[in-house]
Amino acid sequence: MTTTEATPDARELMYLLAVSEALAQLMRADESVFLAGEDVGAAGGVFGTFSGLFDEFGQRRVIDTPISEQAIVGLGVGAAVSGLRPVVDIMFMDFVLVAMDQIANQAAKLRYMFGGQAKVPLTITTSAGAGLSAAAQHSQSLEALLCHVPGLKVVYPATPYDMKGLLVSCVRDDNPTIVIMNKMLLGAVGPVPEELYETPLGEARIARSGSDITIVAVGRMVDEALTAAATLAGEGVECEVIDPRTLQPFDTETVVGSVRRTNHALVVHEAVRFGGIGAEIAAQIQEEAFDYLDAAVARIGAPFCPVPFSPALEQLYVPDAARIAEGVRGVLGMNPVVA
Amino acid sequence: MTTFDGIDLHRRMVRIRVFEETAGRLSESARLPGFLHLYVGEEAVASGVCAALNDDDQITSTHRGHGHLVAKGGDFKRMMAELMGKATGYCHGKGGSMHINDLDLGMLGANGIVGAGVPIAVGAAFANKYEDNGRVAVAFFGDGSTNIGAFHEAANMAGALRLPVLFVCENNEYGEYTRRCDTMAITDIIERAPGYGMRGVIVDGMDVVAVHEAATGALEGVRSGNGPALLECKTYRYFDHMGVKGVGVSYRSDTELEEWKQRDPIRSFEARLAESGELSADAARAVWDEAQAEVDGAIEFAEQSPLPEPEALLVGVYNETGAPS
Ligand SMILES: Cc1ncc(C[n+]2csc(CCOP(=O)(O)OP(=O)(O)O)c2C)c(N)n1
Ligand SMILES: [Mg+2]
Numbered sequence: 001m002t003t004t005e006a007t008p009d010a011r012e013l014m015y016l017l018a019v020s021e022a023l024a025q026l027m028r029a030d031e032s033v034f035l036a037g038e039d040v041g042a043a044g045g046v047f048g049t050f051s052g053l054f055d056e057f058g059q060r061r062v063i064d065t066p067i068s069e070q071a072i073v074g075l076g077v078g079a080a081v082s083g084l085r086p087v088v089d090i091m092f093m094d095f096v097l098v099a100m101d102q103i104a105n106q107a108a109k110l111r112y113m114f115g116g117q118a119k120v121p122l123t124i125t126t127s128a129g130a131g132l133s134a135a136a137q138h139s140q141s142l143e144a145l146l147c148h149v150p151g152l153k154v155v156y157p158a159t160p161y162d163m164k165g166l167l168v169s170c171v172r173d174d175n176p177t178i179v180i181m182n183k184m185l186l187g188a189v190g191p192v193p194e195e196l197y198e199t200p201l202g203e204a205r206i207a208r209s210g211s212d213i214t215i216v217a218v219g220r221m222v223d224e225a226l227t228a229a230a231t232l233a234g235e236g237v238e239c240e241v242i243d244p245r246t247l248q249p250f251d252t253e254t255v256v257g258s259v260r261r262t263n264h265a266l267v268v269h270e271a272v273r274f275g276g277i278g279a280e281i282a283a284q285i286q287e288e289a290f291d292y293l294d295a296a297v298a299r300i301g302a303p304f305c306p307v308p309f310s311p312a313l314e315q316l317y318v319p320d321a322a323r324i325a326e327g328v329r330g331v332l333g334m335n336p337v338v339a
Numbered sequence: 340m341t342t343f344d345g346i347d348l349h350r351r352m353v354r355i356r357v358f359e360e361t362a363g364r365l366s367e368s369a370r371l372p373g374f375l376h377l378y379v380g381e382e383a384v385a386s387g388v389c390a391a392l393n394d395d396d397q398i399t400s401t402h403r404g405h406g407h408l409v410a411k412g413g414d415f416k417r418m419m420a421e422l423m424g425k426a427t428g429y430c431h432g433k434g435g436s437m438h439i440n441d442l443d444l445g446m447l448g449a450n451g452i453v454g455a456g457v458p459i460a461v462g463a464a465f466a467n468k469y470e471d472n473g474r475v476a477v478a479f480f481g482d483g484s485t486n487i488g489a490f491h492e493a494a495n496m497a498g499a500l501r502l503p504v505l506f507v508c509e510n511n512e513y514g515e516y517t518r519r520c521d522t523m524a525i526t527d528i529i530e531r532a533p534g535y536g537m538r539g540v541i542v543d544g545m546d547v548v549a550v551h552e553a554a555t556g557a558l559e560g561v562r563s564g565n566g567p568a569l570l571e572c573k574t575y576r577y578f579d580h581m582g583v584k585g586v587g588v589s590y591r592s593d594t595e596l597e598e599w600k601q602r603d604p605i606r607s608f609e610a611r612l613a614e615s616g617e618l619s620a621d622a623a624r625a626v627w628d629e630a631q632a633e634v635d636g637a638i639e640f641a642e643q644s645p646l647p648e649p650e651a652l653l654v655g656v657y658n659e660t661g662a663p664s
Contacts, residue, residue: 038514038515038517039515039516039517041517042516042589042590043515043516043517043589043590046515046516064517064521064522065522066483066486066487066514066522066523067453067454067483067484067486067487067514067522068486068487068488069487070487070488071488094451094452095452098452098487098488098489132373132374133372133373133374133424133435134373134374134437134451135373135433135434135435135437135438135451136433136434136438136451137437137438137450137451137452138374138437138451303652303653304653304656305652305653305656306433306656308432308433308647308652309372309373309424309430309432309433309434309435309437309438310372310424310425310432310433310435310646310647311372311424312424312432312646312647313424313432313433313647313649313651313652316649316652317652
């Protein structure tokens with residue numbers, strides 16, 4: 001758990017503006033930081049996450065690249081081993097797959113393969129998640145793929161505060177890091193200190209304290225879990241909601257500590273359930289807290305299919321507060337609520 | 340000089356324009372979910388090329404794919420239903436605009452991944468050569484797509500294996516909000532062709548006859564086993580990268596847009612057809628009206644169509660039969 005928390009009286013800022021603010025402050029403070037990606041320059045990024053940076057830092061430090069994901073990440077890898085601190089953007093997380101060799105075979109492994117000599121302080125930003133009817137190639141949540149690769153660090157901010165804090169930590173980290181933004185959270189507003197601060201990597205946040213069950217929720221699912229927790233409070237169930245914030249390295253300690261108190265656990269993410277990060281989290285809970293569990297660890301994730309286009313199907317695809325609440329009732333052996 | 344069927348070329352272009360403008364209006368009034376990349380302004384490219392193809396030839400497309408499907412004979416009803424996410428759509432509501440396809444028409448799909456259709460066209464060409472069935476494949480792609488590895492690997496492989504594939508670049512000078520000249524050091528896309536042992540031809544993409552003739556010429560070589568060729572069609576999209584607006588944007592000037600519109604592929608071709616006496620103004624009007632009536636009918640069909648059933652979610656992830664056909 002962390003001590004750095006948003007103070008309630010801090011200024012409010014949108015998730016997407018937390019990105020550009022963090023980058024602007026990092027770039028002012030460190031000449032070796034630069035940004036490259038498709039439409040990140042004058043256009044300010046297709047989601048507006050990089051607005052203002054081109055105006056302030058110009059084309060030497062804010063580079064509009066060709067549509068060349070593999071070369072974009074490669075540019076970052078090469079520049080990073082050469083002493084710069086690159087931030088490269090892959091517009092949609094789906095396109096990470098196009099760049100996967102540079103990410104998984106190069107960035108992640110250089111240091112180890114070279115016997116610890118190379119330093120790869122590269123940050124990759126990308127936008128994940130369904131909800132915009134953007135269909136199967138613009139909506140994926142592929143964090144498990146990245147977490148599976150030793151050498152990468154993966155963060156998934158769920159609040160504007162952590163968007164800024166985690167991005168700062170990632171850029172300052174001397175390893176390749178991936179910052180996953182969620183498209184449906186871009187407009188979320190929350191307290192964000194104006195100064196430069198870090199959310200430490202590898203530290204989970206207890207988003208809500210409770211004694212009956214631990215819900216570990218990833219990314220956009222944190223808000224859904226909090227909504228579910230509010231509903232369940234009305235039924236006399238106190239949920240503890242944990243936002244891991246960093247998925248790799250994973251803060252097992254905070255999660256396990258919580259489960260030892262609540263004796264119940266539910267893991268929820270937007271990614272496909274099979275082989276999702278929830279499988280790893282559930283396994284760790286049962287390894288570390290088996291004797292404390294009163295029920296099997298439950299998991300909620302997307303069904304095993306690509307993200308469908310039609311809003312009618314996409315709604316069924318993405319887990320929501322109602323499904324999380326139902327999952328909690330299941331773990332606790334309560335009667336299901338028929339909607 | 341190749342012959343062309345002016346009435347056919349005109350009709351293909353008008354059908355694309357009417358479908359796209361209508362789709363644009365629907366999306367502006369929030370009647371279409373998701374991302375919409377419209378083809379308005381570029382109609383001569385898909386029309387001129389597809390008119391030079393046989394029905395069983397194949398094409399691969401891009402995120403801006405409606406025009407290619409219409410030009411290949413796509414059904415407005417199933418297209419509109421797909422755009423609305425309905426069960427009666429081409430993809431049963433699973434794919435939407437960016438994945439629209441009609442395999443029966445040889446349209447192997449729009450694509451959400453820039454450049455990804457190009458290797459797939461090469462694969463289709465490989466199958467055609469393998470089967471020795473005389474078919475060719477055409478890869479449509481944007482100027483920006485030629486910056487991605489998939490394009491280069493596919494072009495090289497097609498050259499090396501002398502595959503019957505035509506690469507058609509729709510050079511509209513922009514990839515999203517970035518100018519082409521800022522993303523490549525060459526003047527014309529065809530400069531990439533010699534590196535892969537291909538002939539490259541530049542054509543005025545606002546002139547449907549020029550496109551048609553160039554495609555016909557290039558396809559002759561492709562069909563006769565000379566290996567791939569690259570056609571670069573200089574064109575322009577009237578609307579924004581996504582959706583409609585297009586005017587008063589910061590990344591390009593309205594003057595530039597107006598200059599291209601002066602050379603509108605449909606209006607200029609209508610003038611030419613009127614002059615030659617092939618198509619009177621009234622007859623041209625009738626083509627527009629007919630297309631509009633068909634699109635209106637498609638909207639009605641789509642709106643009355645059911646949404647996919649919840650059970651559809653898990654259908655079609657795998658081929659459940661697995662039986663050889
Ligand atoms: C691999 C990949 N990278 C980025 C994108 C986002 N994107 C969609 S269309 C586009 C521009 C494509 O430009 P171009 O090929 O010239 O086609 P146009 O849109 O001009 O028709 C970009 C960058 C994508 N869909 N796929
Ligand atoms: Mg383009």
